[in-house]
Amino acid sequence: MAIATVNPATGETVRTFEELGEAELEQKIALADERWRTYRTTGFEERAACMYAAADLFEKEADLAAELMSTEMGKTLAAARNEALKCAHGMRYYAEHAAGFLADEPLADPSRVGATRALGRYQPLGPVLAVMPWNFPMWQVMRFAAPALMAGNVGLLKHASNVPQCALYLESVFLRAGFPEGCFQTLLVSSRRVESILRDPRVVAATLTGSEPAGRSVAAICGDEVKHTVLELGGSDPFVVMPSADLERAAATAVDARVQNNGQSCIAAKRFIVHTDVYDAFTEKFVSRMRDLRVGDPFEASTDVGPVATEQGRADIEELVADAVAAGASVLCGGRRLDGPGWFYPPTVIADITPGMRIYLEEVFGPVASLYRAADIDHALEMANATDFGLGSNAWTNDEAEQERFIADLEAGQVFINGKTVSYPELPFGGIKRSGYGRELAAHGIREFCNLKTVWIGDEGASS
Incomplete structure (x- = not known):
C-alpha cells in the first residue's frame, strides 16, 4: 500500500509521501538509540512537564487533529475531536501517575532473604517500535506513547500507511512540547520493512495493534530475537441481553456499541x-434505531456513520455479508453498499x-451486527465464547447472580455489565486467546516496557 492520504468519503488521493530511504531510516534508529541513553536518566518531573505541555497542545489543536483524522480515515468530526481530547486525558493521566506506578517496591522484611534492604525497581528498556492501526490513529498511539515516554523509553512509530499526516502530527506534538529530539519519531516505511527494524539490536521491544496475521508475524520475529511484545489483535465481541435488562437502554447502547468509529473498532460489539x-x-428496537442512522460526509454534524476507511475494507464486509445471505441468513436492514463516490456501507443487521x-x-470490521437467539444463560455463554477472539464483552442483566456468572465465565480480557466496552486510561486493556496478550493502560500498561530489576543489599559488615 502506498503511503498516502486517500479521503474515504470521496476516494480522492489528497497527498502522497515518499518512503524513508535506508540511510534516513538508519539515522532515525541511531538517534533513538543515542537519545534514550540520556533520556532514561531524566526524572519523572521533567518528563511530566513535557507530557503536560503535549496534552495542552492536543487540547488547543483538537480541531486540527480532528480534521486530519476525519480526512484520512473517515470517522465523524465529532468522534475525531473526542479522540483528540481523549489523548490529552491519557497524557495527563500518565504525567500524574507514572512516578507512583513505577515507584520502588520494597520487601517488607528483607531479613527473610538475608538482606538489609531488598526491592524491585522499574527501569526503561530502550527504543520500542509501535506498529499501529488506522482506526484510532491518535488515541491508539497515545496508549503506547504516553506511558512509554513517561517510563523513560523512546518510541519509534510505524503507523498505518493510510494515516501518514496523523503520524507526522503526533511526532510534531511531542517535539513542540519539549521532548528531546529522538524521543518519539515517525517512520514512514512500508510493512515489508518492519522485520528489519525489529531485528535491529537497538530496537528492544515492540507493540502492535492490528490484524491477527500481522500479530503473528511480529510475535514470530520478536520471539526469534527474544524481544518483548504486546499484541492487541482485534475481537468479535459479544453483547448479551437477558430478560431483566432495560431493553430501551440496551438497544440504544447496542447501536452505539456497534457503529462507533463507523463500526471499525476492535472493541465494538459485533x-x-x-x-x-x-x-x-429487542430486535424491533435495535433494527429500528440502526435503520434510522444517517450515513454521510463525516464533516457534517448530522452524520452518524461515515465511510469505511478503505476500499478493501468495504469489499471484505461485502464478502462476509454475501456469504451469510447465500447460506440462508436474513438481512433485517442495510446489506448493500451505497451508490456514489466514497466507501460507504450502511448500518446492517443480519439474523x-x-x-x-x-x-x-x-x-466484521464495519457497521454490521449479527443477531443470535439464546435459550438461556448457558446457551448465551456457549455462543459468546464460541470464537477464537477474547478482547471485550458486554452483558446486560439486572440479576446479580447472572452478573457474577458473566464476570466469571465470559472468555475475554474485559467484561462490561450494563454498558458498552470502552478504553479508559484508568483501566487495563487487552485480550486473551487470539486477541493477543499483554496489557495497555493503567499501571499495567506503563510496566509492560520496563525491566523490573530485583535489588538485594546486604550488610557489608557481615561475614560471608
Missing part, C-alpha cells in the same frame, strides 16, 4: 446474543446465522 424471551422486543457461515467466527 455479535448480539439475546435471550429468547426478549429477542423479538438467522448458523455456524457454517464465515460471519459466525470472523470479525
